[in-house]
Amino acid sequence: MRICRIACSSLLLLLVFSVQGRAATKAVEEFCPVVAWGEFAEGDSPDGKLTAYLLGGWSGKAWLQDKAAAVFVRGGEKYRFYNLTGELGVAPGGPPSAFGEEGDPCNETLALSFAAHPRIKGGFVAVGGTFNPLPRVTKLLSTEQQVYRDAAAAILREQGIARPDVRLAQVIRVDLEGDGAEEVLVSASRYDKGLGPKAVSGDYSMVFLRRVVNGKVVTRLIAGDFFPKVVKFGAPAEHRIGAILDLNGDGVMEIVLFGRYYEGDWISAFQVDREEIVKIFQTGCGA
Ligand SMILES: [Ca+2]
Ligand SMILES: [Ca+2]
Numbered sequence: 001m002r003i004c005r006i007a008c009s010s011l012l013l014l015l016v017f018s019v020q021g022r023a024a025t026k027a028v029e030e031f032c033p034v035v036a037w038g039e040f041a042e043g044d045s046p047d048g049k050l051t052a053y054l055l056g057g058w059s060g061k062a063w064l065q066d067k068a069a070a071v072f073v074r075g076g077e078k079y080r081f082y083n084l085t086g087e088l089g090v091a092p093g094g095p096p097s098a099f100g101e102e103g104d105p106c107n108e109t110l111a112l113s114f115a116a117h118p119r120i121k122g123g124f125v126a127v128g129g130t131f132n133p134l135p136r137v138t139k140l141l142s143t144e145q146q147v148y149r150d151a152a153a154a155i156l157r158e159q160g161i162a163r164p165d166v167r168l169a170q171v172i173r174v175d176l177e178g179d180g181a182e183e184v185l186v187s188a189s190r191y192d193k194g195l196g197p198k199a200v201s202g203d204y205s206m207v208f209l210r211r212v213v214n215g216k217v218v219t220r221l222i223a224g225d226f227f228p229k230v231v232k233f234g235a236p237a238e239h240r241i242g243a244i245l246d247l248n249g250d251g252v253m254e255i256v257l258f259g260r261y262y263e264g265d266w267i268s269a270f271q272v273d274r275e276e277i278v279k280i281f282q283t284g285c286g287a
Helices: 066-070 146-158
Strands: 011-016 025-030 032-037 050-058 063-065 078-083 086-092 110-114 124-127 139-141 168-174 183-190 203-213 216-227 238-245 254-261 264-272 277-286
Touching (some): 032 264, 063 066, 063 277, 066 110, 078 238, 146 168, 146 183, 146 203, 183 238, 203 238, 216 254, 254 277
Antiparallel strands (some): 011 025, 032 050, 032 124, 078 124, 168 183, 183 203, 203 216, 238 254
16 A cells, blocks of 8 residues: 655654664654544634544554544644545644533544634545545536436335435545546435434435446445334434545545534545445544
8 A cells, every 4th residue: 555655744753673784764654634524513613713523544554543643643734625526725734632621522522623724615624644635536416317316216125215205415426446437426315304303204314335346336335324114212314425535645535424413413434445345434523
């Protein structure tokens, strides 16, 4: 895997000593943090600082979750901001700290702030490092295409919703790994009475991936909540695609999802291997 290098100020110093007794060589790797804010969450704080969750980062060898990542984020790192339409700008971030006050339900959640930041409406993902997080463009497609409506209906029937009310929210085409074959990501949600503690029969929200594997189209669910029957008091969730970015500079794009329920929100990220979809980060804040 290509190592992500350069430009964040927190350095991981690795001293590599030659076993033949030659001069010690110093190799420097840099930690690449990932910070994000969902479109569902609240906007700027009154002091004009943009605050966002620390999701984690790439150490050069492995993904580190939020708390392990925070050790390497000191403040002053340069971040590039993205959403599904592309790059939004650049800004330095502050050091991570608890998102909520002591005793607050979100005290365990880590966040950092951007004092000077690009004007951003809605959610974003901010990436440290200097590799290109957007090696290939994402294309937003029509949500009326029958092939994706049929794919959504098939998942809903499998999940016990016999007469699905298909409502696609996003259809996005991108070549995740750069092999020339394009993948399609779809989000679809139906909360007939809005998003609250109650779900009515036939409600759902999901994100799925369609790709060709060995000449066959394969559909894989990435996130989903399904309600074949009414639930009077629960935590039905809405899932949306937030960004599709390469978060570690290996040339393969990861998938960032925004999620919410009636009293909280979260952000998760997934690494897609040909056969597997692995969750690499999840953080958020809820009562
Ligand atoms: Ca591909
Ligand atoms: Ca990657």
